Amino acid sequence: MNRWKMRLKLEYKDYFKQALTFNWPAGLKSMSAEASVIVTQPYGFEQKLTGKARRVGDRGEVVITYPLVDEGR
Secondary structure (H helix, E strand, O other): OOOOOOOOEEEEEEOOEEEEEEEOOOOOOOOEEEEEEEEEOOOOOEEEEEEEEEEEOOEEEEEEEOOOOOOOO
16 A cells, blocks of 8 residues: 655635645556545544545545534534
8 A cells, every 4th residue: 555645735615625635646647546634623633534536637636524523612
């Protein structure tokens, strides 16, 4: 299994969805890949989200559900 850590940019889709965009790795030829994202919120609550990263031109995009669980605060 290959793992990449990459710089992500957060883009607002709508109230319930956010998109994390990134430069698609040059060595990855497929149009999609399994992705996992770990989000740590201000109070320390951590969520691991999994899904598909989709290739859009030379960029990749992972759409996540938002707002995230925030420990009830």
